[in-house]
Amino acid sequence: MYLLMAAESDGFFTKTWDVFTRYQPLFLNAIQSTLLVAFVGTIAGLCIGLIIGGIRAVTSHVEQTHSPFTKVANKVIYGITSIYVEIFRGTPMMVQAMFLYYTFFAPLFRWTPMMSAMVIISVNTGAYMAEIMRAGIQSVDNGQIEGARSIGMSNIQTMRYIVLPQAIKNSFPSIGNEFVVNIKDSCVLNCIQFSELFFIAKSVQGTIFSYAEPFFIVGCIYLLLTFVTSRILGMIEKRMNHKRSSYPASVTTPQANMLNKE
Amino acid sequence: MENIIKINHLRKHFGNLEVLNDIEFHVDKGEVITIIGSSGSGKSTLLRCINLLERPDEGEILYHGKDILKGTMDINHHRTKIGMVFQSFNLFNNKNVLDNCMIGQIKVLKRSKEEAMQKAMYYLEKVGMKEFAHAGSTQLSGGQKQRVAIARALCMDPEVLLFDEPTSALDPEMVGGILDVMKQLADEGLTMIVVTHEMQFAKEVSTRVVFMDKGVIAEEGTPKQLFEEPKEERTREFLGRYISSR
Numbered sequence: 001m002y003l004l005m006a007a008e009s010d011g012f013f014t015k016t017w018d019v020f021t022r023y024q025p026l027f028l029n030a031i032q033s034t035l036l037v038a039f040v041g042t043i044a045g046l047c048i049g050l051i052i053g054g055i056r057a058v059t060s061h062v063e064q065t066h067s068p069f070t071k072v073a074n075k076v077i078y079g080i081t082s083i084y085v086e087i088f089r090g091t092p093m094m095v096q097a098m099f100l101y102y103t104f105f106a107p108l109f110r111w112t113p114m115m116s117a118m119v120i121i122s123v124n125t126g127a128y129m130a131e132i133m134r135a136g137i138q139s140v141d142n143g144q145i146e147g148a149r150s151i152g153m154s155n156i157q158t159m160r161y162i163v164l165p166q167a168i169k170n171s172f173p174s175i176g177n178e179f180v181v182n183i184k185d186s187c188v189l190n191c192i193q194f195s196e197l198f199f200i201a202k203s204v205q206g207t208i209f210s211y212a213e214p215f216f217i218v219g220c221i222y223l224l225l226t227f228v229t230s231r232i233l234g235m236i237e238k239r240m241n242h243k244r245s246s247y248p249a250s251v252t253t254p255q256a257n258m259l260n261k262e
Numbered sequence: 263m264e265n266i267i268k269i270n271h272l273r274k275h276f277g278n279l280e281v282l283n284d285i286e287f288h289v290d291k292g293e294v295i296t297i298i299g300s301s302g303s304g305k306s307t308l309l310r311c312i313n314l315l316e317r318p319d320e321g322e323i324l325y326h327g328k329d330i331l332k333g334t335m336d337i338n339h340h341r342t343k344i345g346m347v348f349q350s351f352n353l354f355n356n357k358n359v360l361d362n363c364m365i366g367q368i369k370v371l372k373r374s375k376e377e378a379m380q381k382a383m384y385y386l387e388k389v390g391m392k393e394f395a396h397a398g399s400t401q402l403s404g405g406q407k408q409r410v411a412i413a414r415a416l417c418m419d420p421e422v423l424l425f426d427e428p429t430s431a432l433d434p435e436m437v438g439g440i441l442d443v444m445k446q447l448a449d450e451g452l453t454m455i456v457v458t459h460e461m462q463f464a465k466e467v468s469t470r471v472v473f474m475d476k477g478v479i480a481e482e483g484t485p486k487q488l489f490e491e492p493k494e495e496r497t498r499e500f501l502g503r504y505i506s507s508r
Contacts, residue, residue, distance in 0.1 A: 141352075141355075143348065143350050143351075143352040144352060144354060144355065146315055146348065146352055147348065147352030147353065147354060147411075148354070149315065149338075149341065150313060150315065150341060150345070150346035150348075150352075150415075151341065151342065151345070151365075151366035151370060151414065151415070151418050152338045152339065152340075152341040152342035152366060152370040152371075152418065153338065153366065153369065153370055154338050157369055157370070161354075161365060161369065162354050162356065165356040166355055166356050169356065
């Protein structure tokens with residue numbers, strides 16, 4: 001009996017809890033950093049993606065009516081954006097971080113790891129968002145554009161008021177998914193001394209000479225963060241798709257007949 | 263009478279296909295012109311050239327004497343003067359009914375919100391959709407969408423309204439209502455060009471009927487002339503086919 005209790009008081013969970021309470025301020029700080037970088041990266045990445053994706057959607061197709069100059073310009077611009085997208089989607093973020101931080105950000109710009117982490121994750125997410133937004137923009141029915149042009153809206157007005165709102169709505173699940181991915185993938189930024197969750201777990205491990213507890217703790221934290229985030233995103237998505245309305249969906253429903261008779 | 267629109271030697275091809283072959287066409291104030299013809303005869307392309315949704319290869323489109331194909335023309339301004347109603351409605355899915363009718367007025371014509379709202383409600387009432395002003399545009403039936411689309415076009419105070427097969431995508435029982443709205447607009451003196459397969463409408467409402475075949479205007483005249491004494495063999499053939507298929 002005594003033995004069992006002794007084993008329990010020294011058990012894994014008790015020990016983990018001890019580690020957590022002892023280093024609680026560190027873990028809480030790391031949660032903040034991780035969420036901040038993931039959030040900033042997603043929003044800034046979305047902005048980059050809107051611009052680059054918009055450009056790619058416009059320049060990806062060549063029309064017969066275009067002048068030769070426009071055709072060449074379209075190809076060149078599309079090519080440049082492709083290079084950006086291919087490089088940042090085709091190499092690991094950890095490699096991008098190491099290269100950019102130690103060649104440019106730290107020695108030349110004197111940026112902190114936090115600042116550099118935000119820039120790297122934004123540029124990386126931007127490349128993914130560009131493809132998400134390009135697909136989102138191209139999924140908007142051409143009739144929407146013709147409708148807007150037919151009442152005299154310019155290309156830019158059509159994009160801003162009609163196409164982009166629908167493109168963002170259509171690609172909202174993918175945009176939200178990028179946020180969840182960023183919460184997890186920000187862990188590779190520990191390689192530039194950015195003190196997010198993984199970095200803190202490693203330092204705690206270095207202090208207590210034990211791997212299990214700190215990494216179990218951050219594992220739980222990551223799971224909690226991604227779980228809560230995806231639930232929230234799911235709720236937002238549901239609300240966007242099912243706007244409650246008292247209007248009948250078809251003219252043949254009884255409510256519609258009532259309205260029509262007025 | 264002054265021509266609002268005068269089209270000279272208009273040509274357009276898609277690949278090897280001549281869609282419009284040397285079209286001569288004019289529109290006067292107050293006219294209700296219906297364009298009939300079989301599929302692929304170029305009727306919709308001609309209509310879409312008038313507000314430059316389609317760019318012709320050659321020829322002139324004069325709007326009050328000014329060629330809109332010249333580079334110096336402000337196309338967006340021109341389009342506010344030429345309204346368009348589409349076969350597939352093309353209401354903005356991200357806006358409710360009222361906003362569909364207001365956004366062009368506010369963003370393009372720079373009207374105040376109050377003025378735009380007033381005008382939108384006026385025309386929505388006219389097409390019988392006032393009760394649905396705050397409904398989402400994706401919640402409406404086809405007939406309702408087309409009514410809103412007509413109101414949206416009217417809100418811009420166009421000088422000419424183009425209809426591109428406005429009833430072709432509708433359930434049969436919805437067609438009559440839309441045609442009634444169009445008839446009412448015609449009676450009020452709005453200048454309209456209607457591409458349609460509704461021969462009864464063409465017969466009763468239009469002041470001039472244009473029959474197109476293989477990219478050319480084969481015959482035009484008053485409904486009486488064209489439907490009762492068609493001069494051209496192919497007009498007779500088309501009308502005969504149409505009546506027998508009904």
